[in-house]
Amino acid sequence: MRIAMISEHASPLATLGGVDAGGQNTHVAELAAALAGDGHQVRVYTRRDDPGLPEVAPLTDGVDVVHVPAGPPVTLPKDDLLPHMGAFAEWMAADWRGNGRPDVAHAHFWMSGLAAVTAGRACGVPVVQTYHALGAVKKRHQGAADSSPPGRIGYERALGRAVDRVVVQCTDEMNELIRLGVPRHRMTLIPSGVNQARFRPDGPAFAKDRTRVLTVGRLVERKGVEDLIRALPAVPGAELVVVGGPPPSEMDGDPYVRRLRRAAESNRVADRVRLVGAVSPEDMPAWYRSADVVAATPWYEPFGLTALEAMACGVPVVATAVGGLLDTVVDGVTGDLVPARDPAAISSALRRLLTDDVRRTEYSAAAADRAVQCYSWERVAARLAMMYAGVTGVAAATAAGRSAAAAPTAAEVVA
Template identity: 60%
Template sequence: MRIAMISEHASPLAVLGEQGAGGQGAGDGATGGEGAGGQHVHVAELAAELVGQGHDVRVYTRRDSPALPDAVPTGDGYQVWHVPAGPARRLPSAELLPHLGEFGRWLAGQWRDGGWLPDVAHAHFWTSGLATVHAGRRAGVPVVLTYHALGAAAARRQRDPRHAGPPGRLGYERALGRAVDRVVVQSQEEVGELVRLGVPRSRMALVPAGVNERIFRPDGPVAPRDPARPRVLTVGRLAERMGLQEVVRAMPAVPDAECVIVGGPPVGLLPADGFARRLTALAESCGVADRVRLVGAVPRAELAAWYRSADVLVAAPWHEPFGLTPLEGMACGVPVVGTDVGGIADTVVDGLTGDLVPPRDPRALGVAIRRLLADNVRRFAYATAALDRIRSRYSWRRCAEQLSAVYASVGAAARPAPAMA
């Protein structure tokens, strides 16, 4: 199949030049502007797997720099096209909205007149969805949408209406769910959120994302550590919603263990980062400053070594639509203590591959970490089950196969029935 993937604000090319986890990096770090999260990683690895399964893939992203060429071939066999829509600089979502019609018209013109008409277009994020529906209707191309994050869910989980995004986002998300041919959801929680928005359940296909098992695996280098001190690891951007404050507040309940936080700006810039300074001050007030270490950004190729160095991975966000870092840790054979939110509630099976606790509850978090660190048998059992779960449910191969079936079904529905003889 010919598959167009639209990721207007999160280019997969960022994976090649990323600075590391939590900065412009892997997992749940941020890149490419508001709402990008790990989307650039998701799109890059999904596109590569689809090509590996024999599909012809092009990824379209907005030209946010005048130096970018029209199209860039990648070593994974797909092309990245830079769409001229609006000023050639990075824009927040609110400033992007007026240019999405231009983005859609450019796509429709390319598909109608450029000699390459996709069988299906897969939009990533709601802003991409607006442009893709615009193009799909003009070029006769069926549209699949992955939201990656929903504004209403973010605002409710973070208890702050500002996290809903620009004015009108809720209405756009609702309308898109009814306009596209299929919505690809990534967790059971997202299914419920969309039903509350009024999106028909019949339009949804539950297809969780995958994890790169070539990078994230149990064998390989291990980051240096003190063998006499248990290591608690957390990975992600330095942001309040990631629950890092709760992790630090939980550490007094975990005597002797060290807490390593991977993410944020490069280590040399951490002293200038306001959130990093707040975490350091919190660690001092909790009496655990000597056991909390901020590492800063880590190159994606080195991130697995940090996972493998941990006794327990903690993922404690208040809100997480999918949550890539627990998957990466599980793929490295590390048991997870996570908050019972979003995709983490699906990927981490409580009592089997890890433990789930309520968000914003440092006491429960501390108890769960202490209990797991004290039980070698339980940690080994969790790690073994986590690996089995990754290999059976969360490979990119499985994800691409499931999406291929979705693409085929919407493509078949869009094609006119053959004429009767």
């Protein structure tokens, strides 16, 4: 099957850690590679982030990344890209006419969906939509600080009715879309996956000299790092290691890093808070394995990939009960769920888990098992390929044995 993936702001080739580079970039890269591993041909259409980049660059065998020369380069924040989606769609449609029409287009993020629907209608290509984040949720939590373009929520509602299928990543997202007015029968729940060749319990770990709580993510307010810092005084003896943000050489000049440092000083835990900055993807498994507990405490979260990566490494998770974390973390089995924006609840959960070796060992085993059984990229790709086949009429080119592997387990929620 020929698959076009549209990821207008999140290139699978991007360096992770920036404001617009995170979970979606990883999702697109891993999904494209897994689909190619099953014999599909994948082309990922993303914006040009450097005028000197080649038009087409390989990601892996069977996957090409197409840098669409429509609009300005990546220096614009993603929220400013809406006016350029028409040109993006026109260029993509011309590419499909000249280089072969795909069997299906899978759009990632709402602006990608606008471009995909426009090009798809021009070329007769069915479109599948994954939102990754919803404007209604962002508006609810950020209020006046929400920088989304005007009309985003309306566009997302219209997309849900216009595309051939909506892929939702968690139950919470499905419920949000139903409230938005997207028909339930148009949705299929297929979560993100985790790279189990990289993220696994065995392997090297970075050294530590005290109990370690690790949190991983972009340094933006909604990730809840300040809540963790406020919780730390009630977790005696533990250090908080924060991985993510700008490169180490740029940390001192970052305004939010300075804000976090002030928070650590005012809470008298500056000697127990370590801001690492961006690290290489190759080092991430060793960081996870070095932790006694991983804390994922965002105010809202469409999926929560870092919690899943930690689970795959056999590390228990304390997470806020929001979004996709409600699906991935089984409360009292693979970790503990706590209310968002509640430092007292966070500290209580961390303290209880860090002082109970038996509970922590049980959580670790269950977390690794759940990641393996429910969230392999091979399973995700096989289920998506079957869904693609349903909307295109093109038989999924997977091995016969994959149909059994793609069958949902009792632990999965399947739409």
